[in-house]
Amino acid sequence: MACGVFYWRNDMTAEKRKGRQTPTESVVLPYTQTHGADAVELYNKSGRTAQDWQELLQYDILAVNDEGLWVHTKVGYSVPRRNGKNEIIAMREMWGLQNNEKILHTAHRTTTSHAAWERLCNLLDKAKIEYKSIKATGRECIYIKKSDARVEFRTRSSKGGLGEGFDLLVIDEAQEYTDDQESALKYVVSDSRNPQTIMCGTPPTAVSSGTVFTKYRNRTLAGGTANGMWAEWSVENESDVYDKELWYRTNPSLGTILTERAILDEITTDLVDFNIQRLGLWIKYNQKSAISKAEWETLKVSKLPALKGKLFVGIKYGRDGNNVAMSIAVKTKAADKIFVECIDCREVRAGNAWILDFLLRADVQKIVVDGANGQQLLAEEMKEEKLKKPVLPTVKEIITANAAFEQAIAQGQIIHMNQPSLAQAVGNCEKRAIGTNGGFGYKSQIDKIDISLLDSVIYAYWACSSYKEKKKQKVGY
Numbered sequence: 001m002a003c004g005v006f007y008w009r010n011d012m013t014a015e016k017r018k019g020r021q022t023p024t025e026s027v028v029l030p031y032t033q034t035h036g037a038d039a040v041e042l043y044n045k046s047g048r049t050a051q052d053w054q055e056l057l058q059y060d061i062l063a064v065n066d067e068g069l070w071v072h073t074k075v076g077y078s079v080p081r082r083n084g085k086n087e088i089i090a091m092r093e094m095w096g097l098q099n100n101e102k103i104l105h106t107a108h109r110t111t112t113s114h115a116a117w118e119r120l121c122n123l124l125d126k127a128k129i130e131y132k133s134i135k136a137t138g139r140e141c142i143y144i145k146k147s148d149a150r151v152e153f154r155t156r157s158s159k160g161g162l163g164e165g166f167d168l169l170v171i172d173e174a175q176e177y178t179d180d181q182e183s184a185l186k187y188v189v190s191d192s193r194n195p196q197t198i199m200c201g202t203p204p205t206a207v208s209s210g211t212v213f214t215k216y217r218n219r220t221l222a223g224g225t226a227n228g229m230w231a232e233w234s235v236e237n238e239s240d241v242y243d244k245e246l247w248y249r250t251n252p253s254l255g256t257i258l259t260e261r262a263i264l265d266e267i268t269t270d271l272v273d274f275n276i277q278r279l280g281l282w283i284k285y286n287q288k289s290a291i292s293k294a295e296w297e298t299l300k301v302s303k304l305p306a307l308k309g310k311l312f313v314g315i316k317y318g319r320d321g322n323n324v325a326m327s328i329a330v331k332t333k334a335a336d337k338i339f340v341e342c343i344d345c346r347e348v349r350a351g352n353a354w355i356l357d358f359l360l361r362a363d364v365q366k367i368v369v370d371g372a373n374g375q376q377l378l379a380e381e382m383k384e385e386k387l388k389k390p391v392l393p394t395v396k397e398i399i400t401a402n403a404a405f406e407q408a409i410a411q412g413q414i415i416h417m418n419q420p421s422l423a424q425a426v427g428n429c430e431k432r433a434i435g436t437n438g439g440f441g442y443k444s445q446i447d448k449i450d451i452s453l454l455d456s457v458i459y460a461y462w463a464c465s466s467y468k469e470k471k472k473q474k475v476g477y
Contacts, residue, residue, distance in 0.1 A: 046122075046123045082257070094129070108155070138155055165191045169185060178210050233251065234281060293427045300416055311329070313460055314460030317371025324352075328340070328362075334415075342421055
């Protein structure tokens, strides 16, 4: 029989440690009046209790001037995942429903939008606030009878919201908010006497597509917005993932709804992702990169161009054996322009199923696979699925692909939609020698930023640009 000694202590008198309750970076305009206390009181009637950091943000968001207008017409805040940042929005929407506001709540995914609707319904029920709701996936709505107050929940698109008028625009999952979506949505609050826009999310990751959130953050922190507010919990540089002091610095709900144990379980080999998702890191560009930020940004487009032909796929297994990335290239109707885009970058140990699934569904002309630690296995799996035989590039072909990519950037023959993941890799790379005749590839200047994402784009572009359509022979008699 096993035996041991157990120690018991009374924790009732010990104060439990909590995460930092004030932002690590913030811009808040001066104010003397706010509806924040009313919003917090209303929220607490649901049986939940707003945390200190949530109260502080609510006070700032609902600050008003002497005319009763919002001090902050635009609000942005970034909090690492699972801290309760959506409760801020729900709190603000509860107040809006009680004060005759028309609200448009948008999200990147339908599931996220629906979850926000369910959250608000639950809070209203528990606070015993009477309302009516429409449960139609993708078009949910909550409204107050005998009032114009309502919250409409929508999945964002480049056309969503046009022709409709609201007082409050909510941009959930703001890291996915694109320029063309903003062009469609920013005017929905223009007719309101007292408009407000709130963006909330996390820093962009390897699969994020939006750029608006990052640009707003940079502009506001630099003092470039007239009526803007910003708050974030973050580390300034890539940091030690096991440093618990940083966990508490960047996660305000650690010690309440988050635990140290849960965070420890999140740590994998992808340390950059942990820095972004859990420590709130905003990746910076390296000005000495072989491909400059300015160079790359000149090639971006705000909306998907007109495409023609099949897809060309580039797949790269990272040199460290941890990750595999996949990207596509496709010709456009514009002369000599090729559009490139990352599909995903995942851990190798997750398997190749996601790659095969994409290849089976997509209309693919050619596939290039590189990386000694994975290319042969993938080639065998592709053969089993009766997919096209991939090109396994030689050293000479790899050199050619990199040179072609460099020339294409200089000549403006590449276009993209400025995915933050790809921009991170591009903006932090330097050349490495390949062979003995001046050939080169790229490597990352920053530890833990996997260059495989850039390599996969290079292979996709090379396959697309070098492909020649077979002309049908004319037979004469």
